[in-house]
Amino acid sequence: MEYSLFILITPFVLFLLLGLTGHKMKQNVAGIIGTVGMGFAAALSYMVAYQYFFVIGKTAGVFQEMIPVSFEWLRFTEKLHIDLGILLDPISVMMLVVITTVSLMVHLYSLSYMHGEKGFQRYYSFLSLFSFSMLGLVVATNIFQMYIFWELVGVSSYSLIGFYYTKPSAVAASKKAFIVTRFADLGFLIGILILSYYTGTFDFATLTANHAESVVTSMQGLSFMGLSVAAWAMALIFMGGAGKSAMFPLHIWLPDAMEGPTPVSALIHAATMVVAGVYLIARLFPVYIFAAPEVLTLIAYIGAFTALFAAIIAVTQTDIKRVLAFSTISQIAYMMVSLGVSGYGGHDGLGYMASMFHLFTHAFFKALLFLGAGSVIHAVHSNEMKDMGRLHKFMPVSSWTFLIACLAIAGIPPFSGFFSKDEILSAALHHDKLIFFTMLFVAGLTAFYMFRLYFNIFWGKEKAYDSHHKPHESPALMTVPLIILAIYSIFTGFIHFPEFISSDSTPFAAHIEWMHVAIPSIVVALTGIVIAFVLYFKGSEKPVQIAKSLGGFYTATVHKFYLDEVWMFITQSVIFKLICKPIAWFDRHIIDGAMNGLAWTTQKTSASVKGLQSGQVQLYVWVYVIGSLLIAALALFL
Amino acid sequence: MANLIIFICLAIFIVIMSLMAVTSKKILRAATYLLFVLIGTAGLYLLLNFHFLAAVQISVYAGGIVVLFIFAIFLTSNKGDMIDNHNKKRILYGIVAAVAGIAITGFALLKHRFLNYSDNPTIAGDQEMNMKMIGEALMGTEKYQYLLPFEILSVLLLACIIGGILIARKR
Amino acid sequence: MIKMEYYLIVSTLMFFIGVYGFIARKNMLAILISLELILNAVEINFAVFNRYLFPGSMEGMFFTLFGIAITAAETAIAIAIIINVYRNIGSVNVRKINKMKE
């Protein structure tokens, strides 16, 4: 399957081509080249998936890992070297499909959405760069290759968030996104250093083989500050994942990242890049569960808290992209929880499977939601809910596809979200009741805020639109991707996921637990929808009253619990004013002052000595006489 | 004994004149005092029986150099020939150096016993220096004869004449 | 009897009076006069040492002789310079001769 290499090469070549010569091309040409190239990569991915799952299939009941391409890129020591290669296993193949599909849809959609923007070619070259790096990340054969592409993903995300570079808010958001994730990556890097030092390898295959034997044995009995070294390493690596996947408290960059063009949000900040953290944990799952199970518990709790937290904030946001951003955080937290509560092997690994399943389905319906939001924004030229209402009659396709996505995310059967969320909940139920109930509540909240969004945009009160510029349905280039993604959102739930993906690559049978999980979750979701319907369908005044009655809590929620302010305080006041400024001052005044002081002292000394060299012979004579007399006196009296 | 009295008179005269030469406010007077000092010195040479030396002292110093000084003074003095000695600090410096020097040198002088010392110069060389001997010593090239320094000195003097003219001539 | 030290005391006094004059005076000619005193004191010493310590030889006397000649040369040059300086800056005050310093 060496041809899988072309999945990587195609977007990279596109990036170089569009990046270097794009400004000489016509916009449409550049866009079409990009889209066709991406289509080619997508086709190859589907081929790889088909071949991997159905042609090669299982050996000894297990989907084998394959490394069709690998070469040494940089050698550190005898044992440690960075290889670049392609690792195919069920989750990476699944990711290839997800990424290329969403990416292709976004490419297609952007042809129309970004039409006429300045820097259209640049946009496409960055999209290609992003696709390249994301694909490289998922097929990484070793942890360092993953880190390399991890960073590249960060940079392409930075460039795309800051695409409207003349807008200060976009620049600030891109900077924030990069620095926050970079900070998290520091943890990732240190984690890699610790892990690789003890195990002597970067290789995923070696790390995870035989129940992560290499990690367990090499770090046995080592502890640092009360925690085992393995736990430190894995927690630090999780920190990297938490940064990219926007887990609390590193989630602050994601809402701001919505400053980027909407299709970018769909691709990067909803479907692909932000799940890289989840993917990383999944990739190293055996290491986590065998070497550092306590970290998994931590992941589960952080995930559950983030899910709840983000969902609460999502309820009060009025910028539709921000609602979606918080919903993304919340949904990714679902995946994290699911990994955190998972066991290993067979049905115990339900959580692992569910996490991947949710990742898969979420990618499509969240991309659909963002693209739908983009379509709406395109029509009304605003991100704010208050400028929207009753759009259903103007843009029916957007409305229907949006509804499908909302149903999917709310977990209403038979839409895809129901199946994956259900598996997560049942994994949680068997692991930890507290987490289960939290997640169930979050499911209700999700349904509520998504339908709040839906009703507010497409129903509710009609706003006074400009009569010359009535909102209208988006062109076909934009609606076709919506429809395709809607189809995905409806049907992907029916794929029998445990057949393909499981923690130990051995298929197992999973069934829906109707009594304990499914029915409660459907009921909760429906409750949420009904409340939303009551409050928002007609556009009543009740939401305002409820908000008022909640008082301080509501205000805090609107302000995202003031976390941005806290971060701002830490970065601006603590780091900038209390660390950097004093250091710079210290450097200029103390260190440099000492150096200048040295020069000053020399100068002063010589200036005072210079007085003796007055050019007055008489003084010289005096000194000479006195000097010779002194010598004479010394000779006489000593 | 008479020699001693003459010496004492000469010594007091020389010291006083020296002091006057360096303290006098008027430069022309200072030059005159210098002349007296030089003449006194010539007297010392006579006491020591260096007659030729005394003659040279008077002719070169008193006759040549002091006259030169007086011409120079006439050429350079503008309003009076006052030496405005207002710099107290400098005078103090000078006094310190001079007093210290006299003390240390005097101490060394009096404490020290010279070798080959004869208290009575008359025994060894109390006779007039023979002019013939001086002439031979100046014109010979043997040991203790000084033709070479003599010639070098003459070249030096020539150089001085040329230099003096060159420096002092009007441009 | 005149002891050698007597002569030496006189020359010492003359020497340091000369030193005083050299340091304390401003007029260049006065400085030159002090210089003459110093040289004169030294010459006396040569003659005295010759007479008392090495009565048979004439080195001291010749040294004095050459000394006098060189002093004459030196004075001539010095006075030429002083006159020239005076022409240029109109003063013989040493404190004012600082053109080269600036």
Added chain:
Amino acid sequence: MNILSLFVLVPVLMILFLFVCKSMQQIRTVMVSGASALMILAVTLTVMFLQERAVSNAEMLFTSSTMWYPSLNIAYAVGVDGISVAMIVLSSIIVFTGVFSSWNMNMAKEYFLWYCLLSVGVFGFFISVDLFTMFMFYEVALIPMYLLIGLWGTGRKEYSAMKLTLMLMGGSAFLLIGILGIYYGSGHSSMNLLEIANNLHIPIEIQRWVFPATFLGFGVLGALFPFHTWSPDGHASAPTAVSMLHAGVLMKLGGYGCFRVAMYLMPEAAHELGWIFLILTGISVVYGAFSAVVQTDLKYINAYSSVSHCGLVLFAILMMNRTAMTGAIMQMLSHGLMTALFFALIGLIYGRTHTRDIREMGGLMKIMPFASVCYVIAGLASLGLPGLSGFVAEMTIFVGSFQHADVFHRILTIAACCSIVITAVYILRTVGKILYGPVQDSHHIGLPDASWYEKVSAVGLIVAITFMGMYPSGASELINNSLMPIIEKLAII
């Protein structure tokens, strides 16, 4: 004729030709052809070196030696190993691009005369294996700096030139003490590095004071905390190409010297006293980065960033294992290239906007897209983007440094790792302020983008940075084998 001597001869010939040049045209012709000749020589040397090394296992290749001051055993001894070859290639690239960056200098003839003299010193230093000859070339490289900054600089140029020269001279005083200490300590029979390293032994009592003197002497040039303060002022005042050459090559002289002289000849003392300097370099790394965050002058930002990055070089050298040292040399290459690129671009921007204050600029991406894109690339290289040179160098250093089992080295490594986050902060802050956002100063609208010679300089450096970032094993292989002698020496202890 030894190929190595050509590296000194070519700049000398350039100087001679410059003397007879009359017009700007002729000067440029001489400079471009000379610099190209150096480039070609460097490439030839690399190829020849690789061929030669395949068949020979000598420590240094192309050696030759001529005694020129026998009473002190001072010889003009040359020889290269993989590390020197790498440094020579770097120098030739920067000299070449520097010529294009100083295309429109006033008093061009004199400027280029000094520039060539500087190159003589730099190349001479890297090819020498004789301690004193090395020192001599080192001084030859320093002195022109004073004139180049003092005459062609901007701002407080006299002050900066004076400060830079005095501090570096202070360093070289230490260095001279060190060299003499080595010479006499090893029994005053040879000044040849290889001879001393392989056949002679310096007693540990002498090493104890010679090692700090030597390390400090070179360390001043390598911007070792707290002797780095010449760097911000010096760079801020220097003309573009001089900044490039200085940060790009001259600061590497420090690292190279520490490595070649201090560590190689005195491994025992390095083991014993290394920790002191390790702490100092660790401080350099973090401290430089933090200081850069609040600077407002572009060149100051870059100078402090150089302090941080060069600190990393010395840091890695002191880690004393093969991987970290490979990383150190790679970091020298990488930092040389990207800093040169930075300074070239800053010079370009300053030449047009007449300000280097980041608060007074904004939206340059719209006005000069080419320069801005290059600046972003330089920034990304600096903050360690994979695919550009900074990443491979830093990662090699971090992985290498982490191979120590004790907590002290690890904590320092982790602290050094933190610098990459801070680097990201100041790079993005700068990029965000000057390139993005709305145009700050309406006078800037309509300023021309890079002209062709500036493009040559920038593109040349970017190509080198990308090449190294994409194909790191080339550099790594070149360096790695040559590290064996010193690693063995360090490991014996």
